Amino acid sequence: MTKTVRKPKRRAKAVSKKPSKVKLSQDGQLGHRSGKGDLPYPRGDFDKLPAAFQNAPPRADGTAEGINGSQLNEHMRCPWRWELKNRRLIDRRSIAPPMDLGSAVHAGVAGAIHTFALIENPAKATKVERAGVLQALVVGVREWRNQWMAEHCADGRLADETETQLSEIQVKAVQIAERALEEIDLPRYEVVWYKGEPLVERKITIPFLPSIPFYGTPDVVWKDRQSPKNSIMPWDFKVREKMQAVEHEEVDLQLPAYQYMLGKLDIPTIGAGKFQIRAELPRIPERNKNGAMSRQRIATTWDMYKAELIRYGLKPADYEEEMKQKLDVEFFRLDQLYRNQFEIQSFWDNIITPLGKQLVEAKEFIRHMHFINCTGCWARELCLSELRGEDTGFLLETNYIDLRDPKAKLVLRPEDVTIEVE
Ligand code: SF4
Numbered sequence: 001m002t003k004t005v006r007k008p009k010r011r012a013k014a015v016s017k018k019p020s021k022v023k024l025s026q027d028g029q030l031g032h033r034s035g036k037g038d039l040p041y042p043r044g045d046f047d048k049l050p051a052a053f054q055n056a057p058p059r060a061d062g063t064a065e066g067i068n069g070s071q072l073n074e075h076m077r078c079p080w081r082w083e084l085k086n087r088r089l090i091d092r093r094s095i096a097p098p099m100d101l102g103s104a105v106h107a108g109v110a111g112a113i114h115t116f117a118l119i120e121n122p123a124k125a126t127k128v129e130r131a132g133v134l135q136a137l138v139v140g141v142r143e144w145r146n147q148w149m150a151e152h153c154a155d156g157r158l159a160d161e162t163e164t165q166l167s168e169i170q171v172k173a174v175q176i177a178e179r180a181l182e183e184i185d186l187p188r189y190e191v192v193w194y195k196g197e198p199l200v201e202r203k204i205t206i207p208f209l210p211s212i213p214f215y216g217t218p219d220v221v222w223k224d225r226q227s228p229k230n231s232i233m234p235w236d237f238k239v240r241e242k243m244q245a246v247e248h249e250e251v252d253l254q255l256p257a258y259q260y261m262l263g264k265l266d267i268p269t270i271g272a273g274k275f276q277i278r279a280e281l282p283r284i285p286e287r288n289k290n291g292a293m294s295r296q297r298i299a300t301t302w303d304m305y306k307a308e309l310i311r312y313g314l315k316p317a318d319y320e321e322e323m324k325q326k327l328d329v330e331f332f333r334l335d336q337l338y339r340n341q342f343e344i345q346s347f348w349d350n351i352i353t354p355l356g357k358q359l360v361e362a363k364e365f366i367r368h369m370h371f372i373n374c375t376g377c378w379a380r381e382l383c384l385s386e387l388r389g390e391d392t393g394f395l396l397e398t399n400y401i402d403l404r405d406p407k408a409k410l411v412l413r414p415e416d417v418t419i420e421v422e
Contacts, residue, residue: 067208072257208356
């Protein structure tokens with residue numbers, strides 16, 4: 001696989017042979033064993049909303065919990081669609097609830113990393129500890145299934161076909177997540193702890209605009225033992241059908257926002273990482289009628305191809321030169337974007353803060369109508385119908401959901417599939 005790693009413009013000269021350990025001080029704060037002492041008390045807040053936002057109904061400005069990076073990204077793509085979801089509280093309706101393989105893989109990876117973070121000495125993890133990490137992965141995917149069931153079928157019963165589909169996704173998700181963890185090489189990393197908790201999928205909230213906080217949930221915050229000192233980075237995992245180029249990641253506001261928020265907790269970072277996981281397993285190559293292995297380009301790895309050659313008594317050397325370069329599908333990609341504190345502050349002051357203000361104060365929301373934004377847009381039908389001045393009542397009833405409706409998550413309701421014939 002290819003790792004696209006952007007080098008920092010200015011790197012620390014010394015590579016610490018013994019990376020400083022991150023540990024908790026007596027009051028549960030983050031500290032270092034490097035002798036520099038504990039870091040000062042954070043200025044931000046962590047994993048809880050200011051009292052004013054707890055159990056609060058959606059606000060008129062659409063920021064029930066505050067503002068986060070996804071909202072800003074969405075607002076950049078199409079302010080009208082942001083308004084639709086966040087102020088008018090209208091979302092897409094799916095007739096068949098999607099069984100999202102990405103969420104299942106994500107749940108498995110998160111479960112495993114959370115357990116990994118509890119291991120005292122990850123570099124020398126015992127067999128039992130390693131088995132525990134894998135077990136947590138399986139449990140994570142199972143929890144995803146339970147949650148999916150709770151959200152999508154009110155009586156807990158599933159049609160046979162749906163049951164089979166769900167089980168297939170579960171098995172595939174476990175396999176993909178296992179491969180992803182192997183690729184990451186977990187023992188290389190040390191999860192950062194904060195206030196007695198490992199920073200794995202922990203929501204961080206910091207003050208932002210007057211009475212409106214900013215929040216975000218990095219998938220993990222950790223340090224790379226093989227990199228220079230203070231090499232802490234937040235990472236996000238994305239399960240995708242197609243890999244996104246680093247140019248896309250470079251302009252994603254989520255990653256610099258994580259770095260800024262961690263800075264407010266006095267956790268120094270040197271950049272942020274995006275680990276993309278292809279939502280597919282390597283395919284098994286087929287054999288030709290004459291017994292030779294097919295030389296077609298397929299989505300698999302040389303290791304998988306080679307294992308099949310050996311299984312059928314074929315010589316890998318006869319295929320290696322041609323197939324090694326042909327089997328170039330990426331299953332994983334790590335983009336690490338290095339940003340120093342000046343750049344982060346600049347992102348915050350020049351993009352995130354003005355954008356946040358615009359989003360809260362705006363009275364009108366224009367449509368960013370362009371084929372790149374509008375192709376595949378979930379709001380397209382409604383957007384165009386309103387433009388034509390049509391009566392959208394029926395469309396709203398059938399194709400969209402009202403997020404104020406407590407039953408909105410039960411997407412498959414009996415009335416959705418009933419056709420009345422007069
Ligand atoms: S169709 Fe285009 S303009 Fe309309 S909501 Fe979607 S992205 Fe915005």
